[in-house]
Amino acid sequence: MNTAPNGDWHRHLIDDDDGIARVIDETRRIAVLGIKIDPEKPAHFVPAYAQRAGFEIVPVPVYYPEVTEILGEHVYRTVFSVPGHVDMINVFRRSNDVPPHLDDILAKKPKSVWMQLGIRNDGAAEILARAGIDVVQDRCLMVELRRRGK
Numbered sequence: 001m002n003t004a005p006n007g008d009w010h011r012h013l014i015d016d017d018d019g020i021a022r023v024i025d026e027t028r029r030i031a032v033l034g035i036k037i038d039p040e041k042p043a044h045f046v047p048a049y050a051q052r053a054g055f056e057i058v059p060v061p062v063y064y065p066e067v068t069e070i071l072g073e074h075v076y077r078t079v080f081s082v083p084g085h086v087d088m089i090n091v092f093r094r095s096n097d098v099p100p101h102l103d104d105i106l107a108k109k110p111k112s113v114w115m116q117l118g119i120r121n122d123g124a125a126e127i128l129a130r131a132g133i134d135v136v137q138d139r140c141l142m143v144e145l146r147r148r149g150k
Contacts, residue, residue, distance in 0.1 A: 012129035027087040031058040034092035043092035046142045053150040080107040098124045
C-alpha cells in the first residue's frame, strides 16, 4: 500500500473549512457511489444539486441493475470502470458498507472520497488517507456547496 509522504497520512483526513473548500475547489468530476433513482432520496437530490452547480456527475449505483442512465448520465457498475479521471467519489453507502468498496475506490485513485452526512468509517478513511486520498466524512456535499455559494 502506498503511504502519504513522510507517513503524514493524517493530513488527508479533512474536517476543517479550509480543507473542505480546497477539496471542493479541486473537484470537477464526481462519481456517486450508491446513487439512487428516487428524487426524494438524498442519494439522488444531492448529486442532482451538484450537477446543477456545474459538476460532472458519474452515476455508480449499487442497485437498479436494469437502469442504464441516471440524471441524464450513463451508469457504471464500479468506480474503476468509469472511463477517465475522477476527482471525487461521493459515497452514499451505510458506514459498514464502505469497506467492501475500498479496492474499487483505491484502483481508481481519486483525489478525494466524500462520505455523506451520517456516513463515517474511520478504518476505511485511514486506508484511503494512507493511499494519499483526501477523505471527508459525515458531511453533506450539498450543504457545503451551498455554504460556498455554489
